[in-house]
Each structure stands twice: as structure tokens, then as C-alpha cells.
Amino acid sequence: MPETKKQLPLVTESNKAFWEAARRHELVINKNGEWVKASGRGEVFTFCIYRQPFHPAWANDIPYNVAYVKLEEGSLLMTNIVDCENKDIYIGMPVEVVFDDINGEFTLPKFKPVK
Amino acid sequence: MSTKDKYAFVGVGLTKLGKIPDMTPDELAIQAINLALADAGMKPSEVDGYIYQQGIGGGLGDTMPLQMAGIPASLICQVASLGSYANMMVAMAICAMESGMAKTVLLVHAASAASRRGGGMMGGPPIASTPGAYGWYGPGATAACMAHRYMHLYGLKREQLGAIALTLREYANQRPDAIMRDKKITMDDYLNARMVVEPLCLLDFCLVNDGAVALIITSAERACNYKKKPVYVMGYGIDHSLRVMNKSPEAIHHFDGFVASKAKEEAFGTAGITVKDIDVAEMYDAFTIFLLSQLESYGICKKGEAGAFVEAGNLKLNGSFPSNTSGTGLSWGYLMGFTQLTEGIRQMRGEGGACQVKDAEICLVTGLGGMVDNGSAATCTILRR
Numbered sequence: 001m002p003e004t005k006k007q008l009p010l011v012t013e014s015n016k017a018f019w020e021a022a023r024r025h026e027l028v029i030n031k032n033g034e035w036v037k038a039s040g041r042g043e044v045f046t047f048c049i050y051r052q053p054f055h056p057a058w059a060n061d062i063p064y065n066v067a068y069v070k071l072e073e074g075s076l077l078m079t080n081i082v083d084c085e086n087k088d089i090y091i092g093m094p095v096e097v098v099f100d101d102i103n104g105e106f107t108l109p110k111f112k113p114v115k
Numbered sequence: 116m117s118t119k120d121k122y123a124f125v126g127v128g129l130t131k132l133g134k135i136p137d138m139t140p141d142e143l144a145i146q147a148i149n150l151a152l153a154d155a156g157m158k159p160s161e162v163d164g165y166i167y168q169q170g171i172g173g174g175l176g177d178t179m180p181l182q183m184a185g186i187p188a189s190l191i192c193q194v195a196s197l198g199s200y201a202n203m204m205v206a207m208a209i210c211a212m213e214s215g216m217a218k219t220v221l222l223v224h225a226a227s228a229a230s231r232r233g234g235g236m237m238g239g240p241p242i243a244s245t246p247g248a249y250g251w252y253g254p255g256a257t258a259a260c261m262a263h264r265y266m267h268l269y270g271l272k273r274e275q276l277g278a279i280a281l282t283l284r285e286y287a288n289q290r291p292d293a294i295m296r297d298k299k300i301t302m303d304d305y306l307n308a309r310m311v312v313e314p315l316c317l318l319d320f321c322l323v324n325d326g327a328v329a330l331i332i333t334s335a336e337r338a339c340n341y342k343k344k345p346v347y348v349m350g351y352g353i354d355h356s357l358r359v360m361n362k363s364p365e366a367i368h369h370f371d372g373f374v375a376s377k378a379k380e381e382a383f384g385t386a387g388i389t390v391k392d393i394d395v396a397e398m399y400d401a402f403t404i405f406l407l408s409q410l411e412s413y414g415i416c417k418k419g420e421a422g423a424f425v426e427a428g429n430l431k432l433n434g435s436f437p438s439n440t441s442g443t444g445l446s447w448g449y450l451m452g453f454t455q456l457t458e459g460i461r462q463m464r465g466e467g468g469a470c471q472v473k474d475a476e477i478c479l480v481t482g483l484g485g486m487v488d489n490g491s492a493a494t495c496t497i498l499r500r
Contacts (some may be wrong), residue, residue, distance in 0.1 A: 007247030015245075046267075046370050048259035049313035054252035063313070066251045068260065068368065076365060080249055091267040108248060 006057040008106055022107040025099040029075050040097035042071040049086050069111050083112040119385050122209050123338035123345035124460050126155030126331030132448035133294050135325040136230040140175040143327035144225035148184045151329035156342035164190035164217030166204045170226025170451055190217045198399050198484030201452025202494035206351045208332050224453040225327035254489035258402035259312040264370045275422035277305035279403040280318040282430045287442025289469040295446040319403045321444035328453045346463040349497040352381030356491040375412040375493035386497045390414050394475035395462050396438040397455035399483045400445050440470040452482030463500040476500050
């Protein structure tokens, strides 16, 4: 059986600037059609913890979190919270961006608690 | 021009619900159509409109059910498989009849969600997906994120979500055709149930089943020619969170509640009634938290008060706002928005059996599910007997 891999981000004409910036370890957001650098700080807006896998590639990660972070600039961003136990995540928790180079091609912006 | 009371449901056809691996969605649909025609006492040749929705598991073909049932429909239309579309299909049928495009319309939903589920969501090739890259799969995550927000903002307790699950299960325990008829649950069962996407457990999720339903709607004049007492459509409404995207970017995710005000204004405006006039409600319940949130977005409770409202027993048969009287998606059977529409019609006919709301005259039916995310479109239909 072929190994089931995690899905990679879908890069399109309208979001490729975001993923190119992430590869340079920069977080950018779109403001009125223009990509501008974001502070990288925000807070957890909401989150959930997966207790069962909905995709086989995530089976070994159970339990894992998926969160929406509200950036200082106001945007909501889907992400994972890292460097933190799932039980310690709370809504309103101050977080800052870190960059996870998942392979040679892609970097996922994730967020860790501000210490 | 108002369509109030101009159209009515005259036929309901429902197959068995549960795991039915030896029937395809087409076959389930044909059975439901024939049952609906028999229920109305209508000849197949009298139907000239067909709007259908294939549920999870898919496979409901275009015209096969029509050929098999001998229905010469000229209006044939498939809509997306989303929980808000049952009520949109009511709106589409009425618009088709208003324009003269059709005289009598069949609305059909058929699914093999239990027997033929699969595809991308459950694995498959690793095609690109940004949510997938973060491990975000299925509508349960949206519901779980919504529940977390609600807990944070208003102190929602798990017991209050449990009260929804228990209330609906008690209804289903009294309904002969409910999948969960024989399975009783207690609050301990709820609190100890397996977590799926925290903070939601298995009993916060709707059922996954096969089954089909067919509903027949026609003009009020024609409706008197059939066997059953007509159930009239007083009004309908549709809203979508895209409408408020510019004003409130958070609303698009509806983590802090559903955008339903336009649906409510349209439907209640046409019907000329208020929420106080509702005798029974059938609200979309893919997840417990969805039902809770709609109690607020339709103005039945104030913001933050729905948890206590449910816990106090208000949704029960003897409560102030009897709701989801078949046990609906959580405990009766999940046919997307058709679960609620079907039970709404039955209540207005007085066919609710042990769960019939006494003397009920007006019923609110709601649906959720849209383009952006599960729940981003809110729809409703108001029925009367």
C-alpha cells in the first residue's frame, strides 16, 4: 500500500504571494489587494482538538489541535498551535508566528504561545 | 407579490432509514417517490417538476428515478448537497410554479451515506488542500470551534449540549421509524461518550445513514384534490454569511453564531407572524451546537441564554418551545435539511404519533449549510396546517 502523505497547501494565483512569503519566513496578509507584512502576533480566536483521525495521514498525530488565530491586524488565520500542550490552549492566549518547513518546497506558518 | 399560503405539500414518501447496502440511491429515490405519490393519491403524470439532492455517498442519477416512476417532468434540477438546500428547494419549487414553469413539483433527497461513503474526506490521493495541510477535516471542526467560542463567551457547559442530545433521543425513542428508537441514553452516557473533535463527542454529531425522502408540493387550489390535508407554506427565507462579510469578517466563519436575520425577516414577513406564533420547530441539527445557536439567531432566546433554555426542558413536548420532535438528525435519521422538513409536514398533518404537539398549527423549519462553510447559509420555511 502506498504511504498516505499529508496534504500540501493549495497554491493558486490569488494566494501564491502568501506561500512565497512563508517560505522566506515572513507572514503577509492581503490588505485591499496588496500584500503587506503582518506583525506575526495575535491571539487564539477558537480551536478544536481532533481525537480521531478524519484522514489516515493524521492518525499518528492524534490528539492534535487546529486553531484560528486572530492577528493584531484583524485577520483570522487557520493554523496549528505548537510548543504548547493541547490542554493549555485557551481562547485569548497571546501567540506569535513560527515557521514550519515541512519539506523543501513548503513552509506552514504556525503559532506558539508568547512566553 | 406574496406567496403566503399559495402552495402546499400534499405528499410525503419516506423509505426505511439506516444501513441499506442492497439499495442504490436511485432505488431508494424511486421507492420514496412511489410512496409519496401513493400518500397523495396522485398519478405520476401529474408531476411536472423534479428538484433533487444527492446526499453524502452520492450516486442519485438524473432521470432514472423519473423513468422508473413514469414521471414526465419538464423541470429537472439538481442542487448541491448542503443542509440549507431543502428549504431552498421549497423556494425554487414555489418560484417555478409562480412563473408557470411547473404545476406540481417533487422534491427528493436520497443518500447512501452509511453504505457508500468514501472519497477525499476519508483519505484518497494527497491532493493539495490548505485546510488539509493543517489537519482540518469535516464539518465537525467548525462545530467544535463554534462550541469553544460559545463556552468562552457565555460559559456553556457540556451538560447543556448533552441536554440537547438527550431531549432529541427521548423523542426518537418514541418514534417507530427512528434509527435510535431502541437506544436510550443518560447524561452519564453523554459525558462519557468518545470525544471526536473536542469539545464535541460522538453524541454531539448527527447520524450517518442511508435513506430517501420525496415530498410533493403543488398549488393550494390543486392541493384540495388529494388524499391528505394540505400543509401550506406561509413563508420562506434565505440568508448567507457572505452578505455581511465586509462588515464583519468573523461572521463568515460563524463561530460566534449564524447569520440568519434576513432569512427570518423574509419568512416571518411573508407569513405575517412572529416567533411567538410558532407552535413547534424543526431546527437543523447536524451538531448539538447548531441547534443551540439557531435558538439565538432566530430570536427564540437572547444571545448566551440558549444553553440554560434547553437545560430547563423548553424543547420537550411539554416545554414552551417543542422542537425536533422526531429526534431529527441526531437521533431519528440524517437526510440533510429534509429531516426537518419531513417532520414539520408530519406535525402539521397531526402524524407525530406519541410526539405530536397538541393542536399545533404553525411550524418553523430551518436548515444550514452553504458555500463558505458548513452553516454559512441559513434557510427556513414556515408551514401551517
